[in-house]
Amino acid sequence: MAPRAERGAWRSWFYGYAAPERGAVILGHRRVYIVPTRLGLLFGGTLAILLMGSINYAMSLGFALTFLLGGLGIAGMVHTARNLAQLAVSAGRVEPVFAGEQAPLRLLLSSQAPFDRPQILARHVASGAQQVVELGTRETAEAVLAVPAVQRGWLPYGRMMLETRFPLGLFRAWSYVEPDARCLVYPRPVRSPLPPRSPDPRAGAALAQAPGNDDYSGLRAYQLTDSPRHVAWKAAARSGDMLTKQFSGEAAAELMLEWAQLPHGAGTEERLSRLAGWVIAAERDGLRYGLRLPGVEIAPDRGTQHRAACLQALALYGLQEVRG
Amino acid sequence: MSAPAAAAVAHPFAPELRPIGAQDLAGLLIALALVVAPHALRAPWWLTLLTVLLYAWRCLALRHPDILPSRWLLLAIALAAMAGVWMEYRALFGRTPGIVLLVLFSGLKLLELRSQRDGTAVVFLAWFLVITNFLYSQSIPTALAMCAALALTTASLVGFSAPRRDLRANLRTAGLLLAQAIPAALILFVLFPRVQGPLWGLPQDAYTAMSGLSDTMSPGNLSQLTLSDAIAFRVEFEDEMPPRRSLYWRGPVLWDFDGRTWRVGSPGFAQAPPPRPQSGAVDAGRYAYSVTLEPHNRNWLFAIETAGMVPERARLLDDGQIVSLAPIRARMRYDMVSHTDLPPDPAVEPWQLRRALRLPAGFNPKAVALAESWRRESPGDAAVLQRAAEFFRRSQLVYTLEPPLLGQDSVDEFLFRTKAGFCEHFSSALVFLMRAAGVPARVVTGYQGGDLNPVDGKVTVRQSDAHAWAEVYLVDRGWIRVDPTALAAPGRLEAGLARSVPTAQELPFLMRPELQWLRSVRNQWEALAHQWNVWVLGYNPDRQRELMSLIGMEDVDWRGLAAALMTVLGALVVVLVAWSLRGHARADPVSRAWLAFCRKLGKRGVARAPHEGPRDFSERAAAQLPAMAQAIQRIAALYIALRYGGDAPAEKVAELRRRVSEFRPA
Numbered sequence: 001m002a003p004r005a006e007r008g009a010w011r012s013w014f015y016g017y018a019a020p021e022r023g024a025v026i027l028g029h030r031r032v033y034i035v036p037t038r039l040g041l042l043f044g045g046t047l048a049i050l051l052m053g054s055i056n057y058a059m060s061l062g063f064a065l066t067f068l069l070g071g072l073g074i075a076g077m078v079h080t081a082r083n084l085a086q087l088a089v090s091a092g093r094v095e096p097v098f099a100g101e102q103a104p105l106r107l108l109l110s111s112q113a114p115f116d117r118p119q120i121l122a123r124h125v126a127s128g129a130q131q132v133v134e135l136g137t138r139e140t141a142e143a144v145l146a147v148p149a150v151q152r153g154w155l156p157y158g159r160m161m162l163e164t165r166f167p168l169g170l171f172r173a174w175s176y177v178e179p180d181a182r183c184l185v186y187p188r189p190v191r192s193p194l195p196p197r198s199p200d201p202r203a204g205a206a207l208a209q210a211p212g213n214d215d216y217s218g219l220r221a222y223q224l225t226d227s228p229r230h231v232a233w234k235a236a237a238r239s240g241d242m243l244t245k246q247f248s249g250e251a252a253a254e255l256m257l258e259w260a261q262l263p264h265g266a267g268t269e270e271r272l273s274r275l276a277g278w279v280i281a282a283e284r285d286g287l288r289y290g291l292r293l294p295g296v297e298i299a300p301d302r303g304t305q306h307r308a309a310c311l312q313a314l315a316l317y318g319l320q321e322v323r324g
Numbered sequence: 325m326s327a328p329a330a331a332a333v334a335h336p337f338a339p340e341l342r343p344i345g346a347q348d349l350a351g352l353l354i355a356l357a358l359v360v361a362p363h364a365l366r367a368p369w370w371l372t373l374l375t376v377l378l379y380a381w382r383c384l385a386l387r388h389p390d391i392l393p394s395r396w397l398l399l400a401i402a403l404a405a406m407a408g409v410w411m412e413y414r415a416l417f418g419r420t421p422g423i424v425l426l427v428l429f430s431g432l433k434l435l436e437l438r439s440q441r442d443g444t445a446v447v448f449l450a451w452f453l454v455i456t457n458f459l460y461s462q463s464i465p466t467a468l469a470m471c472a473a474l475a476l477t478t479a480s481l482v483g484f485s486a487p488r489r490d491l492r493a494n495l496r497t498a499g500l501l502l503a504q505a506i507p508a509a510l511i512l513f514v515l516f517p518r519v520q521g522p523l524w525g526l527p528q529d530a531y532t533a534m535s536g537l538s539d540t541m542s543p544g545n546l547s548q549l550t551l552s553d554a555i556a557f558r559v560e561f562e563d564e565m566p567p568r569r570s571l572y573w574r575g576p577v578l579w580d581f582d583g584r585t586w587r588v589g590s591p592g593f594a595q596a597p598p599p600r601p602q603s604g605a606v607d608a609g610r611y612a613y614s615v616t617l618e619p620h621n622r623n624w625l626f627a628i629e630t631a632g633m634v635p636e637r638a639r640l641l642d643d644g645q646i647v648s649l650a651p652i653r654a655r656m657r658y659d660m661v662s663h664t665d666l667p668p669d670p671a672v673e674p675w676q677l678r679r680a681l682r683l684p685a686g687f688n689p690k691a692v693a694l695a696e697s698w699r700r701e702s703p704g705d706a707a708v709l710q711r712a713a714e715f716f717r718r719s720q721l722v723y724t725l726e727p728p729l730l731g732q733d734s735v736d737e738f739l740f741r742t743k744a745g746f747c748e749h750f751s752s753a754l755v756f757l758m759r760a761a762g763v764p765a766r767v768v769t770g771y772q773g774g775d776l777n778p779v780d781g782k783v784t785v786r787q788s789d790a791h792a793w794a795e796v797y798l799v800d801r802g803w804i805r806v807d808p809t810a811l812a813a814p815g816r817l818e819a820g821l822a823r824s825v826p827t828a829q830e831l832p833f834l835m836r837p838e839l840q841w842l843r844s845v846r847n848q849w850e851a852l853a854h855q856w857n858v859w860v861l862g863y864n865p866d867r868q869r870e871l872m873s874l875i876g877m878e879d880v881d882w883r884g885l886a887a888a889l890m891t892v893l894g895a896l897v898v899v900l901v902a903w904s905l906r907g908h909a910r911a912d913p914v915s916r917a918w919l920a921f922c923r924k925l926g927k928r929g930v931a932r933a934p935h936e937g938p939r940d941f942s943e944r945a946a947a948q949l950p951a952m953a954q955a956i957q958r959i960a961a962l963y964i965a966l967r968y969g970g971d972a973p974a975e976k977v978a979e980l981r982r983r984v985s986e987f988r989p990a
Contacts, residue, residue, distance in 0.1 A: 029901070039339055039444050046448045050455050055519060058654040060861040061458040061467055065474070067512035069451065071505030072478065074897060079501065082904035093935060116493065118486040121336055132336050134488060165337045167497050168478075169444060169485040172337075 024090040024110065025177050027162070032084045032175045034077060040170035043073060076168035083117050083164040084173050087135075091157055091181030092142055096311070098276070099188040102146035103155055107179070109133055109162070110140040119166045125159040125176070152187040152272065152315045186311040187269065189276040194285075195261050230286055254300045255282055255289040257310075272314045279314070283307045293317055339441035339484075346386050347491055348483030349437070352446060353382060355476035356430055358469055359453040362460065363427045368412050371424055374405060378431030385435070398432050423456045440484040447477045462861050464853060478502055504903075508896055515889040517882035518865040536620030537575050537769050541748050541792060542585040543730050543738075549790045555618055556771055556790075557626060558854055559783040562612040566628065568773055570664040572793065572805065573626040573785060575770035577643040579679055581759075583687040584734060586752060586767050589643070589679065609665030616657045616857060623647040626770060626785075628662035629805065635659065642673070643766070644803075655862050668802030677797060680764035688735040688756060695760030705763045705798050709806065712757055716811040721745065723813035750808035751792040764797035768805070780851035913977055914966045917984040921959055925949075928989040938964050952989055959983050 036044065047069055054062030092106030107122050116136050122143035123130040129145040149155050163174040257278045262271045275291070282289035283302070290300035291310045296317065298310055334341060357379060364372040378401075385392050393401075405428050406416060413421040430453065433446050454470045479498035486494060536556060537549070557573075579589035611628065625638055625646040634640045635658035638648045648656075698711040722744040730737045730749075735756045738749045745753075751767050758765035772791035774783040793807040872880045877888070922932045922941075930945045942960030946953035962980040966972045 029905070037339070039441065042444075042448065046451060050451065053455055057459060058864070059455070059458045059462065060863055061462045061470075062455045063516070063518075063863075064467075064509065064513055064860070065451070065455055065458070065470070067516065068474065068502070068505050068509040070512055071508030072501055074508050074893075075501045075504035075900065078504075078897070078900045078904050079497075081901075086905065116489075118489045119337070130336065163337065166485045167482045167501065169337075169339060169440060169481060 021178060021180055024088040024108075025179065027084055027087045027089065027175045027177070029081070029085050032081050032173050034081050034171050034173040037165060037170060037172045040073075040172075043069075043170050047073070072168075073170060077171045079167050080164060080171040080173045082113075082115075083120065083166050084162055084175055086113060087111055087117065087120075087162070089160070089162065089177045089179065091179035094181070094183040096184035096186055096308070096315070097149050098186045099149050099152050101149055103149040103183040103185065105129075105145045105147050105157055105181075105183060107143045107145065107160060107177075108140055109135060109143065111135045112138055114138070117164075117166075119164055121161075121163040123161045123163065124157075125161050147183075149183065149185040152185050152269075153319050154182040154316075155185050156182045184312060184315055186315045187272040187276045189280050190270070190273040191277045191281070192274050194255065194278055194281055194287075195257070229284070255287050256292055256300065257282065257289055258292045259294055260292070268318060272317055276311060276314050279307060279310045337485075339444065340439050342440040342484065342487070344437065344440060344443045344484060345487045348443065348480045348487070348494075349382075350386060351476050351483065352443060352450075352480040353379065353386075353434065355473040355480065356434065356446070356450050356453070358473040358476070359450050359457060360427050360430060362457050362466070362469075363423055363453065366420075366460070367424045367427060368408075370408065371405070371412075371428060374401075375427055375431045378428075378435060382431070382434040382437075393435055395436060398436055402429070402432055419459070423453075423459075426453060426456065443480065443484050447481055450477050464856055475499065475502060504900060508893060511889065511892050511896065513863070514868070514871065515885055515892065517885040517889075518863075518868050519882075536618075536622060536787065537624065537790060539576055539578075539588040539622070540585050541578055541752070541767060541769060543727065543734055543745075543749060543752070549787050554787045555850070556620075556785045556787050557615050557617040558850075558857075559616075559774065559785065560614050560781070561783070562614075564611075565776065565783060566609075566611050566662075566664050569810075570628065571771075571773050571783075572629045572768075572791075572807075573771040573774075573789075574629045574631070574644060574646075574768060575624050575626055576622075576768075577641075577645055577795075578767040578769060579643075580682070581684060581752075581756070583684045583732070586755075609663050610661065611664065612659070612661045614657060614659045616655060616854065616862065617652055618655055619653050621651050621653060623649070623651055625652075625658060627660045628664060630663055630666050630668070632661040632663050632666075633659075643676070644768075654864065655857055656864075657858065657862055668804060670800055670802040672797065672802065677764045680766050680797060681759050681762065683756065683759045688733045688760075690733075690736045690740055691753070691757055692760045694739075695757045698757075699761040705796075708761045708763050709758070709796055709798070712754060712761075713806070713811055715757075716750070716754065716808045719743065719812075721750070721812040723747075723750075723809060747792045747809040750812060751794045754794045754806060754808040758794070758796055766795050766803075768793055768795050772807075777847045777851055777854075779847045780854060782851070782854060784850060913981060914963065914972060917977075917981045918963045918967075921963075921984045921987060924984075924987055924989055925956075930989075938967070949989060952987075955983065955987055959987065 047066055050062065050066040050069070053059070054066055088108075088110040090108045090110070092108045094104065094106055097103045105124060109120065109122065111117050114137060116134075116139075118134050120133045120135060121130055122133055122145060124145045124147050127145075127147045129147050131143040131145060133141045133143045135141050145160075147155070157179045160177045160179065161174055162177065163172060165172050257275055259271060259275070262274055266274070275293075279289065279291065283304075283306075286302065288300045288302050289310075291298040291313060293313065296313050298306075298313060336342075360375065360379075364375055367375070381391070381393075406425065409421050409425055409428075410416060413424075415421050416425065426449070430446070430449055433442070433449060437443055437446060450473065454473060457466060457470060475498060478501060479495050482494045482497045482501070483489075483491070486497075576588050578586035580587045610632070613628075615626065617625065625635065625648055627646055630644070631640070631646055634646060635648075637650070638646055638658070640646055694715075695708075698708050702708045702711060719739070720743065721739075723746070724744045725746060727738075727745045727749060728742045730742070734749075735753045738745045739753055755765040755767050769790070769792045771785045771789040772793075773789050774785040776783050791809070793805060793809065795803045796806050797803050868885075869880070872878075872885070877884060880888075918938070925945050926932065928949065930948050932941045936944075938960050942956050946956045949956065959980065962976060962983065966976055966980060
């Protein structure tokens, strides 16, 4: 086995690029490979028979036909490679998913060519997720490849293959791209009852005043971080202003979701899963919640950004930040 | 290449899984109908009908897919049809039965066509059918029809691989592909090393479609031939053309008569080279010309009497026939020199003369009696010939294309009862009479005359110019030509067939005098067809060698040709690839400047994150490189204004580019 660095150099020479690549990758001619398909081989056999017939019967037009078809093959090969060449490939923005779900990896294919590029297959090599994309003249299209997210953490894009057989189906051109992009995978959430609100000395007094978050206590102006579940849609429809329902318990109900609250026997992944379940439930219930993991602490807050921050902390807990 | 997990997922481009759209199928149907039609016209009627039914079935199924037959039914039809073909031809693999079966299978394959793979296979089958059409005809109309079929099949292939694309776009792509195929095809056509076929033995029936003179002559078979307008050969004279009455194109010489049929003897090769005129008379009656001979599947080459040379790969027989060493199965061109005024050579082998006197006993008693009376009353052979000529001039024999049928004593019946015949009757009668009178004589067949095409100045000789005349041997003078038809119907030579037969008779359509305008159209057409024949169809190993020496490649062998071919083809592919890269809108100058800026910063360790906008990025960069902050912010502001500001004034673009190129993060 060659040392790892050397293998990487060999790979990058072989594939014509060093993976993964940042930003938009333009498929240069050097990295578009082309071989005949099985139909292409059959085409070659057909030409050979036609040529032999032409020689045997000394048919000039037979030669002309055979050679025209030969020229057609050559032109078709160039067209097939052209269908991929100079295509700009980049990763699109990917929303985080939970482990066990499908991560919709987005690939942006952008053509600056004065011709259309029909029938381009984008495929995620490792999982086989694939989609056929049609690109118009100077158009950008998006392929969404649903790749199973198995583990929490970063899911790198990995190698993507682009393939086409247009226009004759006799040749297959393909190219590999490995965009430097990744999808965040949250731990697989496990539902369990929220922990009892901790008798936090700072929050204790407030807790006593607050009967709970189910008691409606009025309306206030909408803030971006408010959960859509709490928007007073009926009132908004009447007045035209976005208003948020306030519950009497809300201001006071602060919940700290803690690693330490979970049973000691539970493994890391199980704890993270239950914590993720709690984060989801707490957010759904409109609570103010915080997160405390060994070495990580997120102050109580509310809203989608907060929820995302908590889940990201869970997703990346204990993982080495390789890059970024 | 891909991980095992991927193998389980069906490949969306797998040809056996891609269905075919009705539109592409319709195009394929039309293309197949085009290539099958000429074959269907030649096939037995029941097979044509069956094929038409299969095609119609498929057409109906375009709208009602549920009427497609099952595989078992198709198999049954195929077996029944094969049995039928066997009954018809007693073979399945000869050329004609093979093609007929191919035609039928095209219909069957259409009915079981489901996927792109089937469709592509049918396209390949269509190409086979195209090339089999060329076995029968390689004319310009055939070529045009086949080009249309080729374009349609190409469009079908494009349609199969881009089913969701607009039909017109697919047709455009097909046209573009074919247009780009033409240069490569031309290069291959000219440079591909040609070898003289055939590579393997040809089927027995390979050349039955060709028409021309035969090696036998019996009453009726030549007049059949003269009803054909087909071209026998075309001639280009170097200088002037001999008078029409001298245009005797010598073909097979018939020696042996069995009472009804004349046959070619088995003459030996001439011992001496062809005769040359005495010095001094060199130019009188000397004509140099080249002949483009249509294939007739026989060995004869035709030349005006008397030939003064022998072309390459041909021999002169001692009765004056020129024969090629191989049957003429492709159009060929040869140069020739003839001397119309050359006196014949009196020296002849005695056995030839004995053979030229042989007659079957018991036939034509009246003719024999007449000949014997001439012999008794004449002092010598020349006088007998004189009597015979007189007889033909006087006895009011009628020249006709529709001679009455003759019985056992064909010469007697023609001379004394029906008195109407064609040149084969005239020549046969004269030679019979001369032999009966003891004068050596033989029948010569060939062509007489030819039409000057005013468009290209070439002379066209058609099958309708087929002719038969006689040669009589006179001591001291040698074999001299006697044309009994000319004696009886003098107009035949000067005016051609059209004016020497009574007007009510059926002439080949275009030979009728009232169709002058049509003839001129035909002249134009045939001039074009001649160029086609010479340059396209007649392009063979010899012509390739000629052409190569014209461009300075003397004595090039196949290796030289292959090297030249690869070089030129390689250059062509480079041109095509360059074409395929043309027209990509390069990133506009603003984007290019911005990307260059990002690269420069990236090298300095401030790489832009994939989704970082210009403002965020420049702020971060400015914070990390405070020394450059001003330049960075100016560039970012310019870029943002140009990119998102709507219009892009040229001086701003220039400023951005200048600033980026001057930007050097230390």
